[in-house]
Amino acid sequence: MGVDLAKSLDYSSFAVIDMEWTPEIKDFVYHLTGLDRIKGVDYPTITNLIIATIERLEAEDVKRGHAYDGPHLCMDASGLGAPIKDFLKERHVFQYGREIYPVVFTGGEAARYDHATHNYNISKTLIISNLLSLMQHRRFDYASDLETLPLLEQEIASFKRHLTPSGKNTFDAEIGSHDDLICAVAIPLIIGERKLAPGFR
Numbered sequence: 001m002g003v004d005l006a007k008s009l010d011y012s013s014f015a016v017i018d019m020e021w022t023p024e025i026k027d028f029v030y031h032l033t034g035l036d037r038i039k040g041v042d043y044p045t046i047t048n049l050i051i052a053t054i055e056r057l058e059a060e061d062v063k064r065g066h067a068y069d070g071p072h073l074c075m076d077a078s079g080l081g082a083p084i085k086d087f088l089k090e091r092h093v094f095q096y097g098r099e100i101y102p103v104v105f106t107g108g109e110a111a112r113y114d115h116a117t118h119n120y121n122i123s124k125t126l127i128i129s130n131l132l133s134l135m136q137h138r139r140f141d142y143a144s145d146l147e148t149l150p151l152l153e154q155e156i157a158s159f160k161r162h163l164t165p166s167g168k169n170t171f172d173a174e175i176g177s178h179d180d181l182i183c184a185v186a187i188p189l190i191i192g193e194r195k196l197a198p199g200f201r
Contacts, residue, residue, distance in 0.1 A: 001053060002188035003075040004180045005046070006082060012046055013037035013184035017058065019192050023086050030134060030189055032142035035152060037180055047084055050075075058098070069097055074188035076120050103127075111133045111165070111194065124183075124192060127172030128159055130193055131186040140189065148181060155182040 002015040016034030021027075033056065037047075057071040073094065077085050083101050094100045102119045111122040134140035142149060155178055 001057065001071055001073050002184040002186075003050060003073065003081075003134070004183035005079075005172060006180060011039050011178060012041070013039040013180040014049075014053070015092070015181070015184040015188065016053070017188050019196060025139075027139065028192065028199045030140045030192060032140070032146070032185060034103065035142075035146050035148045035181065035185070037148065037151075037184075041147065043080065043084060047087055047091075050084075050088065051091060054093060054098065072099045072188075072191075074101045076105070076183060076187060078104050080179045094102070101105075101188075101195060102188050103191070111117050111190075120191065122197070126185045127190045128182070128188045131156075131182070133185045134189060134193075151178075152181045152185065155179055 002017065006012050014034070014036050015032060018031040018033055019112045020031060021028050022029045027054055038049075054071050054073060061071070073088070075081055075085060081102065085100060088094065088100060102117075104114075104119045104125070105124045106115075106119045106121045108123050109125050111120070111126055113119075131140065143153075146152075159179070159182065164183075
């Protein structure tokens, strides 16, 4: 489950992604099965919504007889995400196969794990580049009946590559455009590739 958290006047977005090993390509493929966003909802309600969704996903996995691994939460831990991460850990929801992977957006093109905060500090350039690469190599797909799919496609189209004065490539949304849905989708994808898949890529 991917979560991009925002202030009360902006959207918080949620994505559900199945990570499936595909023998034909000898790699993982990611299926976006759920996507939604909400606005004007207080943070205790958002926290309860995350917990309820994780518990529902686990019940569905058990019903389908899947091996016990997850569901995992890959969340934006910047700003207001930090206290929500702490509150979720206090509720003891994430244990026995469930994990929280908190991601903090950074500048540049770096990715590292912070042993003090237990956050994954990853640049937005790497996060968005990873999504686009998975799409290009047909390792990411989505259910065609998702109501918010047109909004996600708009957000993807609004991201442009820019060259900084120092010569580095960055990705940024156009001024006035939202990026909450694309971040909710892209966060678990980067964790899937760099943490959950065998070996760090």
